[in-house]
Amino acid sequence: MIKYRIQKSDFLFSVLFLLSSFFFFASCGSSGGGGGGSSYVTISGVVQFEDRVFDSTGFTSAQNKAVRFADIEIINSSDSSIVTSTSTDENGNYSVTIFPSSSNIYVRCLTSTSVGYSKGTKAYNIEVVNGNGSIYSVVSDGFSAALSGTYSKNLTASLDSGAGGPFNILDSLIDGTEFIVAKNGGFTSKKVKAIWYDGNKDGTYYSTATNDLYFLGKSTDSDSYDDIVILHEFGHWVAGNFSKDDSPGGTHTITGYYDIRLAWSEGWATFFGSSVRSYAGYSNPEYYVDTTGGSGNGNLLFSYEIKTPSYSSLATGSDNELSVSSVLWNIFLSAGFNGIWDVVKNYLPSTAEISLEDFWDGWFARGHNSTLNPSSIFSARSIEYASDSYESDNNSSQAEAVNFGESLHHTYYPLGDEDWISFSATNGTTYTIETLSLTNGADTHLFLYNTDGATLITSNVNDYPYTDDRSLTDKSSLMTWTATATGTYYVRSKAYSDSGAISAYGSYNIRVQ
Numbered sequence: 001m002i003k004y005r006i007q008k009s010d011f012l013f014s015v016l017f018l019l020s021s022f023f024f025f026a027s028c029g030s031s032g033g034g035g036g037g038s039s040y041v042t043i044s045g046v047v048q049f050e051d052r053v054f055d056s057t058g059f060t061s062a063q064n065k066a067v068r069f070a071d072i073e074i075i076n077s078s079d080s081s082i083v084t085s086t087s088t089d090e091n092g093n094y095s096v097t098i099f100p101s102s103s104n105i106y107v108r109c110l111t112s113t114s115v116g117y118s119k120g121t122k123a124y125n126i127e128v129v130n131g132n133g134s135i136y137s138v139v140s141d142g143f144s145a146a147l148s149g150t151y152s153k154n155l156t157a158s159l160d161s162g163a164g165g166p167f168n169i170l171d172s173l174i175d176g177t178e179f180i181v182a183k184n185g186g187f188t189s190k191k192v193k194a195i196w197y198d199g200n201k202d203g204t205y206y207s208t209a210t211n212d213l214y215f216l217g218k219s220t221d222s223d224s225y226d227d228i229v230i231l232h233e234f235g236h237w238v239a240g241n242f243s244k245d246d247s248p249g250g251t252h253t254i255t256g257y258y259d260i261r262l263a264w265s266e267g268w269a270t271f272f273g274s275s276v277r278s279y280a281g282y283s284n285p286e287y288y289v290d291t292t293g294g295s296g297n298g299n300l301l302f303s304y305e306i307k308t309p310s311y312s313s314l315a316t317g318s319d320n321e322l323s324v325s326s327v328l329w330n331i332f333l334s335a336g337f338n339g340i341w342d343v344v345k346n347y348l349p350s351t352a353e354i355s356l357e358d359f360w361d362g363w364f365a366r367g368h369n370s371t372l373n374p375s376s377i378f379s380a381r382s383i384e385y386a387s388d389s390y391e392s393d394n395n396s397s398q399a400e401a402v403n404f405g406e407s408l409h410h411t412y413y414p415l416g417d418e419d420w421i422s423f424s425a426t427n428g429t430t431y432t433i434e435t436l437s438l439t440n441g442a443d444t445h446l447f448l449y450n451t452d453g454a455t456l457i458t459s460n461v462n463d464y465p466y467t468d469d470r471s472l473t474d475k476s477s478l479m480t481w482t483a484t485a486t487g488t489y490y491v492r493s494k495a496y497s498d499s500g501a502i503s504a505y506g507s508y509n510i511r512v513q
Helices: 164-184 227-242 260-280 321-335 338-346 356-365 375-380
Strands: 002-007 012-019 022-026 041-055 058-066 071-076 082-087 093-098 104-110 126-129 135-139 149-152 155-157 192-196 205-207 212-215 287-291 300-305 407-411 418-425 430-439 444-449 456-459 478-482 487-495 507-512
Touching (some): 071 093, 082 093, 126 135, 135 155, 135 164, 164 227, 205 227, 212 227, 227 287, 227 338, 260 356, 407 430, 444 478
Parallel strands (some): 022 135, 041 149
Antiparallel strands (some): 002 012, 041 093, 104 135
8 A cells, every 4th residue: 555645845755665575664865967087876865764752741852863874775775675784973974975876866874773674884683573573664756876986865754744753763773773882881782672662551661581572552652752751661681692681571650569570670670771871861851651653742751860869758679669669770870881781681690580689799709899888778768687775686695685576677687687576475375476567578487396496396387379469469477475484585686598589688577476
């Protein structure tokens, strides 16, 4: 199907059509040719796309921006064969030289970079495709190159034509790959493939199964111009291809508390996107902005910033993704990206059930605490990777005596820490021993010991599938026990470490009543 649209500025026709396995978006350009001493034809020009500028309120304006490092092909109009190919440079410029052709030709710029086809200068391979796997492109009008000389063909992927969005996705992913190349010293040979098309309702996500990126194209939420959303998903891709990601997936929000592996994964991805935008020189890179994708300015769905961060009273703990993003961002502001990248790339892949705990351990294990001790940054977000005020209380002889109904605040830190308390019990009286107010991914395990402090009476192991947890969704512990003799009894509290354990640290309160 061919769609024609008159561009009033120059009365040239812009043609949008699907040919072979590519989407083509027609773009106007100028041409010139003629005789001369040369027996060659030189075709050159500048390729741009219509970009949308945004801030925390949504879209604010539109401007043309260079299409960088993209594949350029000169196509024979008669049989659609590729005459020659090259790539645009960092300013969107391209130039090729061919022999004069008896057939008409046209210029095609693809939403792909060229390393996979050995045509370009960049050490990465990116493709932006539609739902059928077809690469988008913008094309010039057809022209005759029968005479030697120079022909100028400028291309623009406009917003209205539908071509601007795919080229913006390409541009954002190039920002991300350029950042990795700069910080890592190189990229991977694996292809970065992004799938977007108008009407896509499947969701925005990174697929570990296909190693591809998927972006919404709904009329009420299209992500083709949501740069930070694109880079967030690319952050997941980077974790999956340069490090490791143990996220179980699932629903998450910036003010919610959930599995510390999921919180790390999402927090890292948002931080990564902001780091890319900081490196590329964009203003206010600490803002995450999601729009409807609608035409015109505004069209904001939501935005937040990760420095302070937004929702500061809720963005606390290692089990909150915004808290994780904020911690990483403030480390980045103080110590740069290199130490963070070293931990992510060289330490995390060797750990299990990756979370912010592992990043903390890796920061010290890799020696980056000599550059920055991040304790104050973590504590600002109520992440308590520190010993509590009752230490040392690691055995029955050091147990802290508690009053009935009194809650004592504890942390499991350092690794392997145990907390012991003691209480006076009366024969025949029933007591409830419990942990509550768990934060930072704590998973508590309680043991009750006799008056000698050594003989185990019971522990909070409930019927399957709860193991040591109060319920499937509550990792706190509860024991109900009736004393058979009057005396002083002891409670040992430790982080759950049996099958299925995720966290090694965590914060909690303990109470006997």
